[in-house]
Structures are given as C-alpha cells and as structure tokens.
Amino acid sequence: MTLSRSWKRAAGMLACLSALMTGTFSAAPAQETFPARPVQLLVPFPPGASTDLLARFLAPKLSAALGQPVVVENRGGAGGLIGAGVVAKAAPDGHTLLVASSTTMQSPLLQKNPAFDTVKDFAPVIAAFQHPFLMVSSATIPVHNIAELIQYAKANPGKLNAASLGGFSDVISMMFRHAAGLQLQIVPYRGGAEAMIGVVRGDAHIVFNPYSAMQPQIQSGQLRMMAVTSLQRSPTVPDVPTLAESGLKDFEIINVVGILAPAGTPQPIVQRLNREIAAIVSSPEGRKFITDRGNDTIPDYSPDHYAKLLKAADTKYRRVIDEIGFVKQ
Structure with missing residues (x-):
C-alpha cells in the first residue's frame, strides 16, 4: 500500500514536470494583444x-x-x-x-x-x-461691439436674451452676465441650429459658439462678431477683440x-x-x-x-x- 502511494506521488510529479516543459501547465491567461477587435x-x-x-x-x-x-x-x-x-x-x-x-x-x-x-x-x-468661443449678436439689435452691447443692455434692462443649449452653455452665458454686471435672460434651445435661427430672427440676441458653426450667418451679415473668449485674439478672426480687452478682465473660456x-x-x-x-x-x-x-x-x-x-x-x-x-x- 505504501509502495502504491509512492508510485502515485512520483507519477504526479512527473506529470507536473512534463506540463511545465511542454507549456501545457495551467497558468494565468496571456494579456490580449491590442487591438484585438474593432x-x-x-x-x-x-x-x-x-x-x-x-x-x-x-x-x-x-x-x-x-x-x-x-x-x-x-x-x-x-x-x-x-x-x-x-x-x-x-x-x-x-x-x-x-x-x-x-x-x-x-x-x-x-x-x-x-x-x-x-x-x-x-x-x-x-x-x-x-478653440475659443466666439460671441455674436443678432443684427436685429443696434450694437457692434461689447461696449455698445453692455450700454444697450443697461438701457433696456431685462430685454437682452442669450441663446443656450443648456448644461455648460448656460454656464458660459452666466459667466458673461456676471462679469458684465447685466440683466441677461437665458433662453433654452434644443440644438445648435435652432439656437442659431433664434438669434438670426432676434428672438434671442447673443450666443456663444465656435466660429465654424456660424461662419455662413456671419458672412451674410445676419450675425455680428462681438468678441472671442480667449485671452489672446484668435488667428481665425484676428480683427475680433477678446472679452478681456473689451473690459471683462481675465475672461477666458x-x-x-x-x-x-x-x-x-x-x-x-x-x-x-x-x-x-x-x-x-x-x-x-x-x-x-x-x-x-x-x-x-x-x-x-x-x-x-x-x-x-x-x-x-x-x-x-x-x-x-x-x-x-x-x-x-
């Protein structure tokens, strides 16, 4: 009986050695090669x-x-x-x-x-x-720069609206309102195209968007460029001032x-x-x-x-x- 156990133990050891030598011994799976699929x-x-x-x-x-x-x-x-x-x-x-x-x-x-x-x-x-955001105004209001926009808003308290897509778009408009000390209503829109139509028509008066999203309306004169939200002027629209140089110190997004x-x-x-x-x-x-x-x-x-x-x-x-x-x- 003792001899039988010894043979079993020896056979088990030989099997382990064989597995190690042939690479068939169970081990942790190899790391998946990247990329392994789409x-x-x-x-x-x-x-x-x-x-x-x-x-x-x-x-x-x-x-x-x-x-x-x-x-x-x-x-x-x-x-x-x-x-x-x-x-x-x-x-x-x-x-x-x-x-x-x-x-x-x-x-x-x-x-x-x-x-x-x-x-x-x-x-x-x-x-x-x-990219910075470009602040534009509707051509339906008589303003051509930030100073005129602020003056117009203070002369017409509560009548200036900003188009927003909700979420962080609200934050951008609120940052401008806070920095300029204005009464600025935020008007929600469901998408960028809808907001653009609202500002062109004059239902809302300003909006912050990338330049590329508004280029046709700017070129047609339906929207006026007011300022960019970077601290330095944008190479894309170098003639447009920053909000910081327009009087809103350190304003940057x-x-x-x-x-x-x-x-x-x-x-x-x-x-x-x-x-x-x-x-x-x-x-x-x-x-x-x-x-x-x-x-x-x-x-x-x-x-x-x-x-x-x-x-x-x-x-x-x-x-x-x-x-x-x-x-x-």
Whole structure:
C-alpha cells in the first residue's frame, strides 16, 4: 500500500514536470494583444459637431495604423453626458474611446449626482485641438461691439436674451452676465441650429459658439462678431477683440477637444493610441483639417498635457459655478 502511494506521488510529479516543459501547465491567461477587435470612437453628440467631424477624420487613418476597423458611433443626449458615461463604464482595454470637448467633460460639475468624475473615471489619450468661443449678436439689435452691447443692455434692462443649449452653455452665458454686471435672460434651445435661427430672427440676441458653426450667418451679415473668449485674439478672426480687452478682465473660456479611454486602460495601450493619433493630427493634412475649421493646434500632444488641462479646468469651473450662482440639477 505504501509502495502504491509512492508510485502515485512520483507519477504526479512527473506529470507536473512534463506540463511545465511542454507549456501545457495551467497558468494565468496571456494579456490580449491590442487591438484585438474593432475600435469604437464614441461621439456624445449628433453628427456634425466638432467632435463628430474629428472622429470621422481620424477613423480611416487610425484604422490603417492599428490594422483593425475603427467605427464612429454617435450617442448624443444630456449635453454629452450619456455618451461619456457609457465610455466611463466600458472595459479599460482601449477598444472603446470617447471623443469629447471641454463642455462635456465639465458638465458633471453641474449635477447634484454626477454621472461620472472627469478626473478619476478617464485616462486622457490626447488633446487634438482647441478653440475659443466666439460671441455674436443678432443684427436685429443696434450694437457692434461689447461696449455698445453692455450700454444697450443697461438701457433696456431685462430685454437682452442669450441663446443656450443648456448644461455648460448656460454656464458660459452666466459667466458673461456676471462679469458684465447685466440683466441677461437665458433662453433654452434644443440644438445648435435652432439656437442659431433664434438669434438670426432676434428672438434671442447673443450666443456663444465656435466660429465654424456660424461662419455662413456671419458672412451674410445676419450675425455680428462681438468678441472671442480667449485671452489672446484668435488667428481665425484676428480683427475680433477678446472679452478681456473689451473690459471683462481675465475672461477666458477655451474648449479643448480630445480623446479619452476608460480609467485603468494599460499605459502601453494609451501610449500606442497617443502615438498613432498624434501622427495623424500633426501631419500637414491633420493641421489643415484643424485650422480650416477655425480651430487652433495643440502645442503638446502628450497624455500628461491633456490630463493637466482637464484637471485645471475642473478646478477652475468648480470655483466659477459657485461664483455665478449656478443651481445644480
């Protein structure tokens, strides 16, 4: 009986040695090679937004670089919060990415129960481009600059309206109202096109939007350029003053559009994505795509730079929201 047990023990040891030598011994599964399947670029807005245009520009080029299909999916709603929330909860493996703007990434600050935490729930991949907002007025009111606009608003208290898309768009209008010391009503619209029609008709009188979204109406004279929200004048519209030089000291809002992965995505994957996307947006074709649409290139494409931009914006707008008296929903 003792001999039988010894033989069994010896046979077991030989089996283990054989498994180790042939590589068949059970072990932890090997890490999945990236990319192992199609990559999804999720855009939290309908087609036509700057985030959507970037995603569709990147998709075929990124697909060629990664050797896998790259699919653009639009999942709009709630100012971008729905789509961003989907990516925040996605598997952190690099196959689901968010194409987002600053307005989306700061929107959780406007909620009593935030859908996600911008700093903690995402791994920044790359900031692709940035732009200030352009403040325009309706041609239906007799103003041609910020001084005249403020004078008109004070002479007509409560009659000046700002078109807003809700969410962070409200914050921009409220920041202007607070800085200028005006009575400014905020009129909600369901989308950018509807808001534009409202300002052209004179139902609302001012709106903050990217230049590229309003270029035809500006060129036709239906909208008048008042100021940009950067501290320096925009190369796209160099003759338009900043709000800061128009008397609103230190007024600055910059919208950064970039790519993010879910938090916990392995650094080698983040670095691979960063390297491939940086090569696309920094190419002559990429820079032309960016600047032709009134956007500015980014001086630093590293994930760390994007992370610093997001953190700085988070800190700033937590303070601003308190200052302007925004009521969280």
